[in-house]
Amino acid sequence: MTEPLCKGMIAPMSKYPFHEIETKWQRYWEENQSFAVTEDESVPQEKRMYVLDMFPYPSGAGLHVGHPEGYTATDIYCRYLRMNGYNVLHPMGFDSFGLPAENYAIKTGTHPKVTTEKNIENFRKQIKSLGFSYDWNREVSTHSSDYYRWTQWIFLQLFRKGLAYESHTPINWCDNCKTGLANEEVKDGKCERCGTVVVRKNIRQWVLKITEYADKLLSDLDTLEWPESVKAMQQNWIGRSEGASVVFTVDGLDAELEVYTTRPDTLFGATYMVVAPEHPLVAQLTTKEQESAVNAYLDASARKSDLERTDLAKDKTGVFSGSYAINPVNQKKIPIWIADYVLISYGTGAIMAVPAHDTRDWEFAKKFDLPIIEVLKSEINVQEAAWTEDGIHVNSSFLDGLNKEDAIKAMLAWLEDKKVGTKAINYKLRDWIFSRQRYWGEPIPLVHCPKCGTVEVPEDQLPLLLPEVTSYEPSGTGESPLAKIDEWVNTTCPVCGGKAKRETNTMPQWAGSCWYYLRYLDPKNSEAFVSKEKEQYWMPVDLYVGGAEHAVLHLLYARFWHKVLFDLGLVSTAEPFKRLVNQGMITSFAFQRKDKSLVPTDMVEETEPDVFVEKATGEVLERVVAKMSKSLKNVINPDEIISEYGADSMRMYEMFMGPLEVSKPWATTGLNGIYRFLDRVWRLYEERVITDEAPSKELNKLLHKTIKKVTYDTSSLNFNTAISQMMVMVNELYKTEEFPKAVAEALVKMLGPYVPHLAEELWQQMGNTESLTKISWPTYEEKFTVDEEVELVFQINGKVRAKETVAKGMDKAAALEMAKQNEKIIGWLEGKTIVKEIVVPDKLVNIVVR
């Protein structure tokens, strides 16, 4: 074995004809519409299930192995539910607006629609080749005008509600993608998509008031069965904080400076103020003497990118404005500084600085030699470091002697009494920058009229179609390619009929995915985005499975839209996705040099078992786990796997690798093991005699235990352990030449959701004429699963010293007596005093000796 990974892998050698079987049954399901679902009113509410996968962006690269992981999990679950009498909605579609197709269009001139639809066709074919039980009649694509008509319609509802507004404040701009970005799309100061450093740019933007829903988005998280990590991420993103708004007067000026602080208790320690460079009062606060210094500073900070301003190497910078504020609690005059460590976008864009008890203020005070006054008794010297823990207040007049919590309350009361401050709540969440200066997205259905202002495109004129353009190239000046099409831009005002111009920005890719789960319910409705009846029949989504990368972006945006629709009475649930499961990433093995750099897989040789060597240098490498990437040449292509091992092997292997939620490395040898298992199953039914006899007592027990475990594990999505239990049973069946039909049938039924093609085939070969998809899940009886004999463990001081097989239900005294008569135990007891005896019935006896 010289190839460490899967290239040139040993193709399975056997008779199991997966290719014919899989083609045959996929055709059967399609021709028989096996998975088409309707809103059958006779099915009670609790037997209706909506199981949803996050729909894919149809990229040119096609499906990767991560997609089938979640899809297989939901497919198994859906097939299991159907066999248990549930009416299951399980749809699939495509998130088909987006930049890659547009960038390809710029390069090649091919219309994004052409590329996208070709990719969708490929994706659909690939997804179908895995035998998933989707109701394909409900497929939606976000780029089709039938679909985005309603995306535009929902936007108009938001607009009407005052939740969409135009903003001129600086936004995140990616100069490579030539478009504005939402805060959520900026990671480490860089564009999430392409890694370009984001700059601030002043362009007109459409913004959605997601902050209006901050409170609901936060509090309703409690009602969701979601991973705690995702809830935590959303909580952090929303970033609610409680504090106070305090008003400072400015000495000698008719101006007030309002600040937000979470620590009003430290007001006596405020030794200076800071306003952000963009603060509206900056000009007024700046005195003649300071003017040139301030202007220079404003210039410099305006030139900085967000990354430079917020980067970890946060060397504090700032400039004195020349003005002073009056601290309302003690009338002290404190200097007002301008510094870019204060952000204009949070709170009021101005702070009171308490260097003794805030690390950032402390750093700034040290750098500019500003006074540091201790107001909480600190365990360290506040001249040397900031003390940010709790303490007893000092130097604080009426707060002296109080701890942090009590002092905050006391100060809030004082501020409100004196009318110089109030309790205030702030959120880190910003409004959602919703317009993109690109072509391949939903046109925003608004018209700018010089007389009437911004007006809606009337609903009956939707969809507002995306016009054809000659060039897809964004202007880069902050206008989309649509701005260049005069005959499209120039229109008449729907209100006054006068000359007007269309909005030329388009919506971000997230728009379409904000509501696709609703369109699946009623995909062909031309009267409404979804009918009330169908919405009430299915919603909310009972199980939503997808990648953790959408923890804040898609899942926050979709919740926001859903809540707006809920408030408008258009949907009946406050939350769209009741239960969420993130599937883990499928990683791959990679090889690492001593300097931690990675070596592409094809440059590595396995010279002996588990010894990996770089071909070029002979350096011994460590095998590590890494993301699949083209450059490491460790990407697994699902098409190849399916053609060499079959869809059933692919499905079952991905479920057998480990728990659904954790990330795990792909190993083709492991896939081969699953293939072998399926081949063994095939041969079991081909070669062994299936009898009409009743199963033996032992076999019957194993059967019922297996059904119990597989049932329990399948319903709780623990597919890996369900599979291993089926393996145990198959291994057992292999020990005999024949086995009973009852066992044969139950096993095929359990295999059904996991390896549906193979199971259907075996089911048919056993003489059944009805598809396995219509058959009920096997049941077990608890009484057949209990062991009559148990192994009793005898321990001395908690260590196992002997074991004995006994009849179940032996009473404590008898068990203890038995232990004491055990030869080995006698030996261990010799010369010792028994201190304590513990008996756990049917489990163990533990004798404590001294």
Place this chain on the structure above:
RNA sequence: GCCGAAAUGGUGAAAUUGGUAGACACAAGGGACUUAAAAUCCCUUGACCGUAAGGUCGUGCGGGUUCAAGUCCCGCUUUCGGCACCA
């Protein structure tokens, strides 16, 4: 720095409520079949000591609770994911 998740054999991993650690699978070794190989079937396989019986150690590290800890508590280390001057 803050928040979250995790750490178990050579590898992927099991272990309902604290009660036999390592199910199932991969890899490895041995055997059967074969002219041979592949495929298949059977056996062994946590480490160490021992001819064996058996013993000692063992779930990232250090403590603790308990008759008994992978599981509970305290303190740390490392890895992964997220956030990061949010006052």
